[in-house]
Structure formats: C-alpha cells, structure tokens
Amino acid sequence: MCIDTFAKTIKHTMPTISQKGLAMPQSPIRKLMPYADAARKNGKHIFHLNIGQPDIKTPNVALEAIKNNSIEILSYSASEGFESYRNKLADYYKTNNINVSAEDIIISTGGSEALLFTMGSIADAGDEVIIPEPFYANYNGFATASGVTVVPVKSSIDNGFALPPIAEFEKLITPKTKAILICNPGNPTGYLYTKEEIEQLAAMVKKHNLFIVADEVYREFAYDGNTHHSIMSEPGLEDHAIMIDSVSKRYSMCGARIGCMVSKNKELMSTALKFAQARLSPPTFAQVAAEAALETPKSYFDDVIEEYVHRRNLLVNALEDINGVKVAKPKGAFYCIAELPVKDAEDFAKWLLSDFDVDGQTVMVAPASGFYSTPNTGLNQVRIAYVLNEDNLLKSVNILKKALEVYPN
Template sequence: MPSISHKGRSMPESPIRKLVPFAENAKKKGRKVYHLNIGQPDIKTPQVALDAVKNNHLEILEYGRSEGSEQYREKLAAYYAKKDIHISADDIVVTTGGSEALMFAMGAVADYGDEIIIPEPFYANYNGFATASGVRVVPVVSSIDHNFALPPIEAFEELITPETRAILICNPGNPTGYLYSREEIKKLAEIVKKHDLFLITDEVYREFTYDGAEHYSVMQEQGLEAHAIMIDSVSKRYSMCGARIGCLVSKNREVITTALKYAQARLSSPTYAQIASEAALQTPQSYFDEVLQEYSERRDLLISELETIEGVKVARPRGAFYCIAELPVRNTDDFARWLLESYQYNNQTVMVAPAAGFYSTPGMGTCEVRIAYVLKKEDLKAAVNILREALKVYPDKE
C-alpha cells in the first residue's frame, strides 16, 4: 500500500474544527450546541458588500489578476492611509484569505528547515502553515499569569540562530486577545533590524481593540521597510469569513515579487469575493462603532461570568474577540469531547476549542480552552452557565 508523506502525517488537526463531528452528533440527538469554539461572528455582513454581488451583471466570470484587481488594491491603499499606513497598490498582493497570505509570507522568507520565532499560544493554523512550508516554529512562551504579555526581548534574542528567518506575531492576538503596545512593536523592530530578520504581523483583528487602546501597525514603524510584512483579511472586519479575501502587504519589493509568483501559481483570488470586498470598503464608521461596542460588552460579560466559576482562571483580552481560560480539569481535549458526547444541561451543551493546539510546545495549554465571544450576550451567559454546571460533575477534574 502506498505511504502517506511524512509531511502529511505531521500536519496537525485543527483544535477549532476537529470536534465538529461530535457537535453534529449532539445536534442529531436534539441538543442545542453553543459554539464558543470558532471565530465566526454573528454580526451581519455590511449590506453594501452583499448588494455588490447581488446586483452585479458580469456576463463572463473571468480570471482576475494574480495580485488582485488594480481598482481594489488602490482602494485598499486608501483605506490603509486612513489608518496612518502609507503604502501604494503595488505594495499589496490580494490573497485567498489571510491564510494564503501567511503561506505566501512563509514561502517567500524561509527555506525548508528554516526557523520562525512565534510567541505562543498562537493562531493554531500557524502550526499547519509551517508544516506545509517545511518551516520549524520556535516558540517563545507567554503566560496566562501575565495576561499573555510579550516575553522579555532577551527571550527572543536567546532563540535566534543562523536558521532564524523571521518573527511572527498576531496583533491583536488570536487566541489570547493580547494587544501589542507601540513600545513592544518598536522593541521587535530593533531585534529584526539588528539580526536582519523579517517581522511578519497578522493584523486581521485591527479594528477590534478595547478600553480606549489603539492598534499600532508594523507598517507604521519607520525604518522597517525592508523587514515588515503585514497580513490582513476582510473576514473579521466585515463579518465576511466566507469571502476568503485577504492580502499580503510589504514595502520590500523582493517580498512582493516573490509572493506574486506564488499568487500566479494559484492563478487568482475569487472575482465575486473581490467585488464584495471592494464594496465593503464603503462601510461607514458607524458600523464599526456599533460592532466594537457590542464586542466590548460581550467581553465584559464573558469575563465576569467566567470569573465566578470556582477554579477557573481567565486572561482579560484587549483586542480581537477571544480569550483563554484555564479550567480545573486534567485535559481540555477530553473535557471538550465529553461536553459534546456525554453531557447536557436542559438539553443544551457547549463547544469549546482545546488550547493545546494553539501551542507548539508539547504539554502546554492542556488545561486551557479558547473561547470566542461571537454570540449574543444572552447566549454567552447561558453557555458559561452550562460550563459552570458541567465542571461540577465532570469526572476527571484536577
């Protein structure tokens, strides 16, 4: 029998999606499942984006340009200018989601066996992208006890080797909701310039910051033009996860030229999704103000409810719409599956994402879960109450 590749065997399962069959079975039993496991907002997509597709009169659905339509990239550059990010359309490669932009970035900067330093916990798919690219993830551990703050700069420098090609961060962070300060970005900038590395920042949650905090982009940092690569996406900003449109942004011409070769190999991003994404740029600020207020209230409710559960520790996010909670159980993979297979409270249960999959260090995060506060407040409150009741009877507690 032919053998599957070592790389294929090494590809990690998604901690977000691997429990889906168990959730579907729970639903077939007639149980209501509250999905706290995935960052799929319940916020409505801007109508202007939906109408742009609905009212379009294309007669031929042609291939688009590999780098994305010039009109869309020009409008994207204008959007970024409003965020004090000054780039041109030529600094942008439109991708099929932020995921593809990350794959392009890894492919552009690292060869097989090279290393990328990433503070963990991090977006689970970074592990998969690195495996597919033949890149080794070198983790810098951050802790729930310190609200997942950036580790000391010395911790990064100690890990730099001749194989190190980049530092990758998510800002604001998935799964922690951690928001990097301007000072932290500047410290990272100093490191990558000193050691001639790339600084890749995944900024898809840029609009979601709380408590009056402001997002500082790597693209705003002066003197980092040769080093900075920004990853972005329409998925969360406009509640358009299914559009699968993102982009890679850099002022480094070699990076853009190389990313474009990867883009040419996959031909082009979806035309209708680009049409919707271009139209979404017309979304008024009032939309974001309302969304931000809603998420801020959801965060406050979720954190306050979780803090009332005995034995639970939770980090307070300042961005995105996730938090990490430490539970008084031995293994959250087992607990998450038990919730779906064996537990119900008033014929309801919850689905969470075990956090071990958001680490690359074996044994880390085994008592943690990621919770996405993308449900309306009454559903969040009900879901946390189910967690509270479940923990009272779960047989494998610490």
C-alpha cells in the same frame, strides 16, 4: 508467483502518504466536529464558543455589490488582485497610518494564503520562525506545509499574554531564523501589543536582519481606549515588515476568503507574486464584495466594537465567578483563553458534547493545547470566542459552570 499470491500482495500494498502530510496537525478548532455532529443527532443544541464566526451581519453594501453587478463573464482577475481594490485598500490603510501603495499589496484567498505566500517567499525547508505562544493554531499547519520549523517563545496567562522579554527571543535566534511572527490583536489571547512592544520587536529584527510578519486581521477590534499599532507604521522596517490582513473578521465576511499580503520590500513582493501566479488569481466575486465593503461607514465599526466590549465584559465577569477558573481579559479581537480546573481540556470538551447537557443544551469550546507548539502545554486551557449574543453567552457560561461541578476528571 501464482495469481492468488500476487493478488494478495497487491491487496496489502498501498502507496505511502507523505511525511509532511502525516505531520500536518489537526485543527483544534474543528477536530471535535464528529462529537458535535453526534450530539446534534442526539437532539442536543450546541452553543459554539469554539470558532471565530461572528454573528454580526455582513455590511449591506458588500452584499448588494454581489446581488447587483453587471458581470457577464466570471473571469480571472490579475494574480495580484483587482487594481481598483488594491488602490482602495491602500487608501484605507493610509487612514490607519499605514502608508503603502497598490504595488505593495497582493490579494490572497484569505489571510491563510497570504501566510503561505509569505512563508514560501522568506524561508526554505528547515528554516525557523519564532512565534509567541499561544498562537493561531493554523500557523503550525502553514509552517508544516512550507517545511518551516516553528520555534515558540512562551507568553503567560498571568500577565495577560503580554510580549515575552526580548531577551527570550534573542536566546532562540540561530542562523536558520528567518522571521518573527505575531498576531496583533492576538488570536487566541485577545492581547493587543503596545507601541513600546512593537518598537522593541522592530529594533530586534533590524539588529538581527530578520523579517517581522504581523497578522493584523483584528485591527479594528481594539478596546478600552487602546490603539492598534501596526508594524507597517514603524520607521526603518521597509525591508523587514510583512503585514497579513483579511476581510473575514473586519466585515464579518469569513466565507468570502479574501485577504492580502502587504510589504514595501520590492524583492519580496515580486517573489510572492510568483506564488500568486501559480494559483492563477483570487476569487472574482469575493473581490467585488471586499472592494464594496471598504465603503462601510465608521458607525458600523463603532456599533460592532461596543457590542464586543459588552460581550467581553459579560463573559470575563461570568467566568471569573466560576470557582477555579482563571481568565486573561482581552484587549482586542474576540477571543479569550480560560484556564479550567481540569487536567485535560480536550477530554472535557469531548465530554461536554458526548455526555453532558443542561435541558438539552451544551457548549463547544476549543482546547487550547492546539494553540501551542510546545508539547504538553496549555492542557487545562480552552479558547473561547465571544461571538454569540448576550443571552446565549450567559447560557453558555452557565452550562460550563454546571459541567465543571460534575465533570469526573
């Protein structure tokens, strides 16, 4: 082979990307950022309804802990996190009727890493996890990264995305089923599971000897006098229940990236600790802030919940006034799913950024199809995060209303 031919062969050959990597889904929350960047460069102001980044201020006690500390060497922590933080977390959980100790808690880099630890500890490649859909879009990504198959059971906007009948879950259980995964209150639906629904799930996982994983990062955000019911409070689930938690939303500390995995199953937690050791430790400064945040007074949450209830009511009422829009009223968290009179919500979301504005302003929403695992589902739905103040929320809904009046598709 001559040198030129060899060079051409090298030029047109490249290492292959993994099938896992190719299968990894894009985030429906972030995938439209190139459109948003282009819109900003064209001078548009964007109201971000697409991402759950609260505009509520982080508790001052957490920020002060970062500013005023005596750390001289920013060293590793224990792989399971500060013992002092885990002890204080256990005390916090006890006030929420969750009786756990520091040994039942592993601190993680956000709730995301806690979910990865969980999937790595309970499932092998090809095993299955049943999840009511729509669900937090990154569950698809965590499952793909872990070689786990998501088996969806569909909930409906018509009943506010309540828990599907237990019989629908049981139809899907196979020898490869390892767990049921829920988000409570729900992202993207805002649905808050009732005590009866939690009891039904508890009975089912005990009957079929499964794990139940509950993402409870929005625990504080329960509205209208409703109460959050944790799977960790259900009797008889000590070997079955795994709770995922995070400081991101509770204290408006998304950038801290501190979460945790909680379970009373000792074998499970010793397994998960091996995953935690493999990544060395969670971030030290962020743990300092998270530990201090536990001193946040109850009045902070009272004010925050009052604000979110006001925003929810304002948003839902305004959306319901738009012809052809259907919306499920959330009972918790700070998201809702809205069904729009369009064929393709992703195309509509792109069009909002690239081709539409009202006085130089437009909105960014998250197409809801990415929150489903079933193909071609939720195509005319969007997730809206009501994390903007009253004035900006009203402007955003007005822009949506005007856009739907002229949208060509």
